[in-house]
Amino acid sequence: MTPALQVRNMSKTFGGVQAIADVSFAVAPGTVTALIGPNGAGKTTLFNLITNLQPATGGTVELFGQPIGALTAEAIAGLGLIRAFQTARVFPGMTVVENVAVGAHRLMQTPGWRQMLATPGARREERAIRERAELLLDIAGLFDMRNRAATELPMGAQKLLEVIRALMAAPKLLLLDEPAAGLNDTETAELSAMLSAIRDRGITLLVVEHNMSLVMGLADQIVVLDAGRTVAIGPPAEIRRNRAVIEAYVGREDA
């Protein structure tokens, strides 16, 4: 089967520093892959390379078999690869519900001028988007806040909002950068349930995460990065026993 994401020999240098060195891995459709590693291992950089927010020095990325290395960030999102950022990037100056609705942009059929003429088709589409946005907000428990400015939400809610916004874009592959950072235990448990629900609906997930219990409970495959290199790739049970991983990552964190 064609993998949802195939990363081959990815590398990136900043000046003389090798941030990512020859990283390769594949993500099977409908699974959760966790990307872990100590701080500075290059996890966020790898995300930026995959979504082409930063140009790679070498290597290729394929999304469902299609090479995307030469595409712009917009075009990549257009193919269904959607990401959420490490620090939530909700849009200031917009309400909560607008922040969610804007996620549906890549799916919109009516061009701007038809929206301006308020054609029946444009209005129907707009109503559908609003309804879907409000439904997602209801599921996430943010419905009461829908007409507030998004920046008024507490940090945890903003991160949740960003995940919902990404879901509005009907992603095929969803990239999440430390979704549990800054969340308390209850919120983390809710997030975990939500992520597995997303996976069960056939959306492939690639998640950078530090919270090991979340990762071990959720991931089908774990990729361990250290200093820009892959230390290990495998299912959680295998990673847990891997000596190199314990030395590179777990050992250091315990110290």
Place this chain on the structure above:
Amino acid sequence: MLSFVQILIGGLLQGCVFGLLAVGFSLIYRVAAAVNLAQGAFCIIGALITSTCEQNLGLPVAVSCLLGVMGTGLLATVLGQTVFVPGLGRLPTSAMFILTVGILTLLQGGALVVWGSQAYTLISFSGERPIAVLGLRIPPQGLWMIGVAAFIAGALAFLLMRTRVGRAFRACAENPMAANLMGIGVRRMQLLSFVLAAVIGATGGIVIGPTTSFQFDTGGMYTIFGFISAVIGGIGSPLGAIVGGLCLGIATQLAAAYVSSLFANALALALLLAVLLWRPSGLFSSGAARREDVREETRIHRAVVRLGLRRGGIMAAIGAVLILGVIPWTLGSSGLMSSIIITGILFIAVLGLDLLMGFAGQVNLGQAGFMAIGGYTASILVVRYHLPPLLGTLAGIGLSLVCALLLAAGALRLRGLYLAIATLAFGLLVDSLSVGLDGLTGGPSGLVGIPSFSVAGFVFDTPLKNYYLVAGILCVVLAALTAGIRGGFGRALLAVRADPLAAAALGIPVRRYKIAAFCISAALGSLAGSLYGFYFHFLSPEMVGAPVSLQMLAMLLIGGEGTLVGPLCGVAVLTLLPTLFQPLALYKTAGSGLLLILFSLYLPSGIYGTLVAWLTRDRSPRSPLVAIERSAQ
């Protein structure tokens, strides 16, 4: 050959003054990462104070000059302490631009009140007799200009590179937060750079004073040329500022001598646009560019102004009754009607500006340029080629769209600061072309004999008919824009404004949306310009010149940007108040500057935004159920 060298020297002298102004820009940019568009006004204030000391108080030249510099320094200290430095702490870069436009307008308006609108000049420092050097005649004041410029440039270089203050300046530029933690009084340094730049500007103005005449609003021109010099040289670099000033001075003098003085400005601006598009960081780029990039990432925090469907509907209904019934019934025949029509026409142009600045977040300092293109194209086609007015108007819109696309193709790649200067240059370019192409446009005295607007034989020849024409167009445009803004189009624009990177990551084509907003804005500006001509039966460069761009900016900000209907408040305040209270007309410029400053600092969401925030404020206590749910979590 000799005359060529003579022209070169003239350019060099002019360039020295541009260079001094540019140094001021660079200094402030280095320390505060902001562009101070009031820079040129300090020049003129210095020269005006000196002139008063010489002419009215009869003080010796040297004392007058000293008083001029000190007076300007004092004024700059007050303005820096109360306006500029507080603004730096709370406004994003683009809003700082507008704040300094406010300072510029306030200073010009203040000068108008104090010194009136007549032209002044200064006494030469050391006689008028030219000094002959190798067969070339150099006015002694020219030597003063070169000497003062060289001294200030040298002293500034020493200050920046060799002293503790200079090191502190550079630290503030690199990282204000870290500088603060290291015990550097960042705010004090920002104030110091602001005052120092003003003093340098005043010195430049006083030194050039004897060779030229100046009046209350000459400062705007100095600001523009100083800013252009700084950008050509590479903003933030003091050496680049001087070199940029010299290049610009020589280029304008050569153009004036060999082409036409009417086109000198146009060529200078074309030069700037070329430099901007090929080498946006200028001839000498400075390390400050990194800082700009960092700043660009800081998020804008803006109030969310949403009236909601029900309240919005009520407002729209009240507005419709007022516009279609009450106003024409009660004021139909009064003298106020004309001002109301002008308000409506300007509002069309400001609506475009609002879409571009308030929603897409792109600074445009040249909206009046599109008004001029639309106005002149339509008028010329109708007056000289007897085209129907509607076709003329459409042709104007077409030409504006072509210009907008050309400008956008290059300029929208540029960010913040550079986009602003490119649009400013565009507005000035159109401005100087409309003066320069006098065979076509009637030159400075304007184009006369423009007929009334007419469609299919129906002539809009009375004020009331014109009123309904403008009101009708406004209703259609407003309805279309409101519908677009409420839907995906508006959401995409807001997202692009708030965070282009995150918008792109959601698949929003950022560039396409910016260009679309720019084109709509240009088309509306153009339409307003055409209507202006048809209504007044007359069009002059003054009516659609560069200062009008800045006025429309003030209207937008005061009314409330990003709200579509809000700017109407701003347009109405600045257009109707001076008409209603004639004695206020003298204070109009100063007043609009002051309002611009007050609104940028204290009411950034404008009259309308503040009103809506008050209307929609949370009055209901939380329902007990929600409170219980909250505490359970």
